[in-house]
Amino acid sequence: MTETISPSRRARGGGGAARRAERTAVSVETAKYIERNIPNYEVLTEEALQVIERNAETVLEEIGVNFVDNPAALDRWRAAGAQIEGERVRIPRGLARKLCSTAPSEYIQHARNPERSVVVGGKNLVLAPVYGPPFVRDAEGGRRYATLDDFEKFVKLGYMSKWLHHSGGTVCEPTDIPVNKRHLDMLLAHMILSDKPFMGSVTEPSRAQDSIDMCNILFGAEFVQNNTVMTSLININSPLTFDSVMMGALEVFAANNQASIISPFIVGGAMAPTSVAGTLTQVLAEALAGIAYSQLVRPGSPVVMGAFVTSIDMNSGAPTFGTPEASHITYGVGQLARRMNLPYRSAGSFCGSKLPDAQAAYETANSLNMGLLSGVNFMLHACGWLEGGLVASFEKFVMDADQLGALHHFAKGVDMSENGQAMDAIAEVGPGGHFLGCAHTQQNFKSAFWRSELLDYKPFETWDEEGARDTQALASARVKRLLDTYRQPPLDPEIEARLRAYVADKKASMPDSFM
């Protein structure tokens, strides 16, 4: 893995002030997106993959999918050779896959700071934070409706997280802002408070267009037409249904060469069969139809094949996370996506727990590990998810973001160079010795092992004297420290003024709506 670290943006100043700043500043280095130097884990055999692919084509041909309230989409499908009956689109065997073949296998999503641009696809993994929670939680304030102030804090935390490559989208819902205007404040926050890449709005086609218009200000209109500057989340209404709001946003983004994650949204047992193979079949059919549609809108427009998958607790009906069945599906979709030569989105810091406790961490670690090994290229929800996605947790955000460092180090693979083989060290130390002082250790110890910046490694006595803090308490302190030391990344003041004017004008142009 090439892991270029972009220059630190620490405070500058002469002499003692500089040294004090150096000691107290929180690092805002960002690791380059992960380039895997490790194999993927493949749970399905070639034969199983062929069965699922055949079955998915059968679903598209015989059952079909619904494109709801969208006559233009039906026209596009009809022209491409599908059978249309009402809103039902039946797609002849092989057609969807053929249409998908014009989608690129990878694309660059540009950030306003070119050092933060990411490549989505191939062996890469881009990590983005939690998306969508209406609530936030922290140790002091408990669980409460999210506000724009919370949203901005999360964007700042994301900007300061070394292992997070992407600023994300709706990190939480700013419920204090009208529904029809909050996308403007969210985009503004991502654009001004961070210099990492971000996501566009999908809750109305007009809001997707606002996203494009604001990007035109930030990047220049010509740059936006020729490059991808947003990756946005288009969920499919599983089973087999494409609604006009999401498809309308997709149409805007595809027409403007902006990337969409096209993602079946599955709670297994409710929106898909209880079985893994059945769910994989449905996910593939839905992804094929959605991605093919993006290519009907504009061939060559960048897309990511998504899969949001949880299973259901059949006793209570609650969605469950980090489960073995979700892992089977995540690994399986990875294999299917690679056979389509498409970037893949799945996994995340998923958990059902109400608190950032052991349950949350077990479930999250299960999902993060499988995300890395399943070949995910874009991991939304990589940090901060709590309570089945209802809550964005400040503490869990920094806890998960710290764990993402372990993924980076694992993805490096095993160094088989002469230095990695360390035969000199084994000879130097010999039987019964120790390696702490040997030459090889002295040369390598700084970079040898991943080290958490959050977790407790102290001796018991020290830890006990310092208050016997658990992970949540350590994370709470880290959140405060990060927010206290946050400094806005530089942005041309004229661009910032034009963005603020766009938002103000747009807000003034329509009445508030909370629907």
Add this chain to the structure above:
Amino acid sequence: MTETISPSRRARGGGGAARRAERTAVSVETAKYIERNIPNYEVLTEEALQVIERNAETVLEEIGVNFVDNPAALDRWRAAGAQIEGERVRIPRGLARKLCSTAPSEYIQHARNPERSVVVGGKNLVLAPVYGPPFVRDAEGGRRYATLDDFEKFVKLGYMSKWLHHSGGTVCEPTDIPVNKRHLDMLLAHMILSDKPFMGSVTEPSRAQDSIDMCNILFGAEFVQNNTVMTSLININSPLTFDSVMMGALEVFAANNQASIISPFIVGGAMAPTSVAGTLTQVLAEALAGIAYSQLVRPGSPVVMGAFVTSIDMNSGAPTFGTPEASHITYGVGQLARRMNLPYRSAGSFCGSKLPDAQAAYETANSLNMGLLSGVNFMLHACGWLEGGLVASFEKFVMDADQLGALHHFAKGVDMSENGQAMDAIAEVGPGGHFLGCAHTQQNFKSAFWRSELLDYKPFETWDEEGARDTQALASARVKRLLDTYRQPPLDPEIEARLRAYVADKKASMPDSFM
């Protein structure tokens, strides 16, 4: 995976009493050991494996290993063709590997209840609890020195854990019992309070012999000579040193056809190089020498190739757990062990945290997942480990033991039968429907998804009204409930009396020693 569940041992009684018992009884079903129906994850290329194997042979030939205070071992090695110089044994290239080839690729470890016998090796995974902590912790009593009472409670919890196949060994150190006598009480507890397989004592060759003698009472002497009834833990003093205490115990077990896990004990950066490839080389060299020695004692005696590996925090010197470097090593040793056609022991509920909190769970989940995917056959420490192994945690024991259920379900692999494909369900439900009521769901929902017996899946409001408990609090209640409902598995009273008499006589035969 074949997952034969042995019959429930619930309380019996007529009518209402039976129904009440049914409702309140804690299940003591035990799942059969895991038979993987999934591939292993292989982090090393063929070329890398060959480099490591070549380097390990170079280490054995040119550097050699020390067999300390053990003239008989030196004689055995000399007779086999090794070069002896003082206590140093240099092993010609290829000799150790050739000697290892007489070790079986798998073996049955018999339990006194035949339904609990396990097969160690092949595609199987046997799960055993934490081993060795001098301290225990629970929510009520905090951290304190372990006693025999604690030990017995852990054996009971292990017996009642559905996903734990093995009763383990020194689940915690009963520090209130003299060092030279506590092995007797530990063996007695495993033999009487559980009917799962267990481990022998290794802290003195005479204590290994006591383990054999007590097994002769429990199983019959002839059965013990012809079958394996213990798997015991022989650690190597890394780097490259074999002490006479551990080798003495190995000699007793091998001579009696009992299995030993031969395990380098590595804190990377201290007992091995800071690099993964260097550590793998040393682990392989040490395992080759130790396993070869077991076959010199008795060709064909069962052994497990072990690797206990953590890395070190180079800032504080503390061992760290669940790290990416430990994962690389665990996956790599799995590949090396399979190339030797030997059972493999590694991974566990490893963590450095002082509390059963999120840190503990992240680190543990990282290790448990990699243990499953790396092809581990015997996972010691699969539940209950806390604070770098200094502490056995009652709450974490049941938390981890619950997570082990997820490993069982993942290991089943993906059902590709017609029922698994679920094409009828997708057709029945169609676009926009839901699967909760469809025929396929009704037929499959009971077994479709793994379900935690511990974690919280409740709606927020219910959870909040019930006291907003975190995972530790839920686990604390579960520990109490399990211990309250524990019932000793049936054992021939005459055998129990003979075991108790053996322990009493042995204790009376020597003065207490706490050294």
